Amino acid sequence: MNCLGIETSCDETAAAVVRDGRTVLSSVVRTQVELHRVFGGVVPEIACRAHAEAIGPVVEKAVADAGLKLADIDLVAVTSQPGLIGALLVGVSAAKSLAWALGKPIVGVDHIEAHLYANRLANAGFGYPNVGLVVSGGHTSLYHSRGPAEHERLGATRDDAAGEAFDKVAKILGLGYPGGPIIDRLARQGDAKAVEMPRLDDGGPDFSFSGVKTAVLYKWKGQNVGKGRRPRGAAPPRPKLEDLAAAFQEAVVDALVSKTVRAAEERGVRMVGMGGGVACNSRLREKLGDACHRRGLQLYYPPLDLCTDNAAMIAGLGSALFEMGRVSTLELDAVATR
Ligand code: KG4
Ligand code: ZN
DSSP: OEEEEEEOSSSEEEEEEEETTTEEEEEEEEEOHHHHHTTTSOOHHHHHHHHHHHHHHHHHHHHHHTTOOGGGOOEEEEEEESSOHHHHHHHHHHHHHHHHHHTOOEEEEEHHHHHHHHHHHHOTTOOSSEEEEEESSSOEEEEEEEETTEEEEEEEBSSSOHHHHHHHHHHHTTOOSSHHHHHHHHHTTSOGGGSOOOOOOOSSSOBOOHHHHHHHHHHHHTTTSSTTTSOTTOOOOOOOHHHHHHHHHHHHHHHHHHHHHHHHHHHTOSEEEEESGGGGOHHHHHHHHHHHHHTTOEEEOOOHHHHSSOSHHHHHHHHHHHHTTOOBOTTOOOOSOO
């Protein structure tokens, strides 16, 4: 069974073909990052327009790269939630048109559940039950999953998503967009212990990253640093850029790691998965890997191109849902929130 997946929930126009729910025949991702870079974040109206322009060629390329014709597609899967509503509508409309024209079934897929499913697509050993961490530009959530579509949310961010915090801190530090990969690289040359940061694990399952973002802002601007001890008129001390990046990253990573392993232990699961763009972070992979290893937990994460937004994960989960008897109708609607 050849499933065509379509993803347009944020700033990537993506299409992919997955065979029998396991083999990725093609995966095309056209990123809009250059369009949004000047604004330091995704501008919804610009995103919708760019999706509308790209969706046709991206779908055609995915089908051609798979060595197939549109008539060979047996199922259309599409991200229908959550995301930017105008952006989602482009993908959902394209998917419905294709399904109708081809006379093939359509299945709506949840973007977050697809990030979790990317672990299964990439690793045959990854199964259920597991604890999954989704860390991206729009989401930071922990789940206890019993199947591809059975997810109990254990915790989520109260403010910024982890990737959003990376992006905003990079903006504060004048590093460019998107900030995650830049901070990841820069932090390798820094000393995380050289700058004090708030600890972000309050013992509960929810996340909060706005405090550490503000801490970075103050440290960088030199406010509240060495207050009272500084001679009048003296310029406030500024930490080294690399050290500040490393300290910020360490604080975020530590919170993600401790909350994830605690959730796995509390739920008594042996498998941990992660997904979303921040799952590319080298320090997160290293520290979560160590923490899981020490506790006898098996950690899985997809390769980089299946962590960031892509349509292979949509086609993979769409196929699994279809096998379970889940199909949508042409009434399928885009939904902004989960
Ligand atoms: O999953 P994704 O491609 O899109 C969303 O669904 O949001 O994630 C994009 C986010 C951005 O915030 C980006 O800065 C972050 O993932 N990111 C990283 C890294 N690579 C991408 N964050 C930290 N370290 C990285 N290496
Ligand atoms: Zn995503």
